[in-house]
Amino acid sequence: MASKRQIWVGNVPIGGGAPVAVQSMTKTETANIEATLEQIGRMHEAGCEIVRCAVPRDQDAVALKTIVERSPVPIIADIHFNHTLALKAIDAGAGAIRLNPGNIGGADKVAEVAERAKAAKVPMRIGVNSGSLPKHLHDLEKRDPVDALVTAAVEFVELMERLDFEDFKVSIKSTNVPNTIASNRLLAEKIDYPIHLGITEAGTKWTGSLKSAVGLGTLLADGVGDTIRISLSTFHAEEEVKVAWEILKALQLRQKGPVLIACPTCGRLQFDMDATVQEIERRLESYVEPIEVAVLGCAVNGIGEASHADFGITGAKNEGLIFANGKAIRKVPQENLVDELFVEIDKSLARDGKVEIDETESAEGAEWLRRIEEENADDLTPEKLAALEAEKARQEDITAPQIDEAVSPVAGRRFARS
Ligand code: SF4
Numbered sequence: 001m002a003s004k005r006q007i008w009v010g011n012v013p014i015g016g017g018a019p020v021a022v023q024s025m026t027k028t029e030t031a032n033i034e035a036t037l038e039q040i041g042r043m044h045e046a047g048c049e050i051v052r053c054a055v056p057r058d059q060d061a062v063a064l065k066t067i068v069e070r071s072p073v074p075i076i077a078d079i080h081f082n083h084t085l086a087l088k089a090i091d092a093g094a095g096a097i098r099l100n101p102g103n104i105g106g107a108d109k110v111a112e113v114a115e116r117a118k119a120a121k122v123p124m125r126i127g128v129n130s131g132s133l134p135k136h137l138h139d140l141e142k143r144d145p146v147d148a149l150v151t152a153a154v155e156f157v158e159l160m161e162r163l164d165f166e167d168f169k170v171s172i173k174s175t176n177v178p179n180t181i182a183s184n185r186l187l188a189e190k191i192d193y194p195i196h197l198g199i200t201e202a203g204t205k206w207t208g209s210l211k212s213a214v215g216l217g218t219l220l221a222d223g224v225g226d227t228i229r230i231s232l233s234t235f236h237a238e239e240e241v242k243v244a245w246e247i248l249k250a251l252q253l254r255q256k257g258p259v260l261i262a263c264p265t266c267g268r269l270q271f272d273m274d275a276t277v278q279e280i281e282r283r284l285e286s287y288v289e290p291i292e293v294a295v296l297g298c299a300v301n302g303i304g305e306a307s308h309a310d311f312g313i314t315g316a317k318n319e320g321l322i323f324a325n326g327k328a329i330r331k332v333p334q335e336n337l338v339d340e341l342f343v344e345i346d347k348s349l350a351r352d353g354k355v356e357i358d359e360t361e362s363a364e365g366a367e368w369l370r371r372i373e374e375e376n377a378d379d380l381t382p383e384k385l386a387a388l389e390a391e392k393a394r395q396e397d398i399t400a401p402q403i404d405e406a407v408s409p410v411a412g413r414r415f416a417r418s
Helices: 033-046 058-070 083-091 107-120 135-143 145-162 177-190 205-222 237-250 273-284 334-350 359-375 382-395
Strands: 006-009 012-015 021-025 050-054 075-079 096-099 124-129 168-173 195-197 227-229 259-262 292-296 311-315 319-324 327-333
Touching: 012 021, 021 237, 033 050, 033 058, 033 237, 050 058, 058 075, 058 083, 075 083, 083 096, 083 107, 096 107, 107 124, 107 145, 124 145, 135 145, 145 168, 145 177, 168 177, 177 195, 177 205, 195 205, 205 237, 227 237, 259 273, 273 292, 273 311, 273 334, 311 334, 319 334, 319 359, 327 334, 327 359
Parallel strands: 021 050, 021 227, 050 075, 075 096, 096 124, 124 168, 168 195, 195 227, 259 292, 292 311
Antiparallel strands: 006 012, 311 319, 319 327
């Protein structure tokens, strides 16, 4: 269930039907104001809407004031163990305070922070981590880690409500992806506060992105989660932001900049697809328009499945074709394919998305494509096989196979809690 309540971190709404907000955390020493602001600038450029900064020492809390004043996005102060730092961060103008009520030194300290936050209208993120559950839940954690995580989170929610503080979001984080999924699903059934999603210590850019996409993507597809942070082992926090956006874009929850689609390649490939796709992806990073660009490794299937793309290229040995909205624009020498694709994209964007087509060049390109398709008519490409299967299913009026959960080999074991 999506959260019903909404909080505001600075000017960013979270929960209550607001778009899923992208946030991340600086990796600099917060007291190093210039380095921190420089990193915040790069994160903001990549699309980060809220930035969290670690505040482990007094000098970090002092620096926070300048950082908050000069940051283009709201700043959340990340506090552990020392509640006085939370009080100082509120006074410094933080957009929100993140604290774990279990490690701040007792309910009276939490109450003090809640009182100051309420007076300053500063929301909080209260969270539990699989590595730091309260002592009385350790036995339960051994038997049922998901139950222990959810119990801890709900206890913290009840504590805040007893303190008459309801301006918060909740996070349950674990390094374990199935437990993250199961606990957040359960939490969303129990509370209506906004939920912050993340996988703790997810790993490198490669493994961390995949774990996050699986864990957070599953929850977001269920409608659970109001803001996300991707944690990657890299100093470059903007990389985390880019991954967060790719997850949201893949689920079509939000739109930001271009979408690149590319065939997986196969033995029919006749040019250096890896380098070409990477170059196109790199150049697309500077565009803000939500254009879809397709890259096909060969022309054997025609434009086919990429005909919905705003722009695309299909390559062959010496030549390639640029197309737009399923129609050939012109063929160009292979080595100019990427440059010419961007010439067409730029021309179209300068004309409010209108693509101008020279009918003679388009006809030449279409004829080139038709010839290649004809020469390879008997070639059963992955795309043709998929189309044949779809057509067969349509003729036989077969609907999608139904999965019988009761006989599924993983029935009852999905997101097992032990
Ligand atoms: S047949 Fe399909 S997968 Fe293979 S290179 Fe051509 S477009 Fe790519």
